[in-house]
Ligand SMILES: [Fe+2]
């Protein structure tokens with residue numbers, strides 16, 4: 588199993604806050620972000636499984652699929668920065684798996700938390716892109732960011748769908 592570098596939080600949700608003040612990401616940070624995004628996929632898959640509304644479930648499944656795409660973009664960024672190859676481990680071997688919830692019950696609070704996390708995630712990716720010396724890597728960071736805002740919008744759509752049901 589890949590061990591997190593010293594000092595990193597064990598909780599995927601805490602990693603963005605931990606890296607908040609970092610102007611330029613290190614190659615190690617790209618690996619950790621890929622692992623966080625991979626657990627993001629699992630999180631949305633778990634949430635989707637608990638939804639009865641088919642439209643809501645499909646919106647959340649799209650978020651899940653895009654989080655996986657984000658993980659792969661970070662591995663591409665790692666290569667572009669000369670950090671070599673890293674293969675995503677099976678999800679059970681992801682260091683953030685232990686604290687990932689096994690069930691995600693729907694609540695107003697949950698939607699609020701996700702809206703904030705996704706919106707903050709976009710802002711964070713744009714800041715990292717601003718500090719990124721490699722233009723191609725900066726573009727990958729920006730794409731992840733833009734999609735985090737889209738995730739927030741899908742969460743809002745799901746909230747509206749479930750409220751109307
Ligand atoms: Fe993401």
Ligand SMILES: [Fe+2]
Nearest residue numbers: 705734735738
């Ligand atoms: Fe997201």
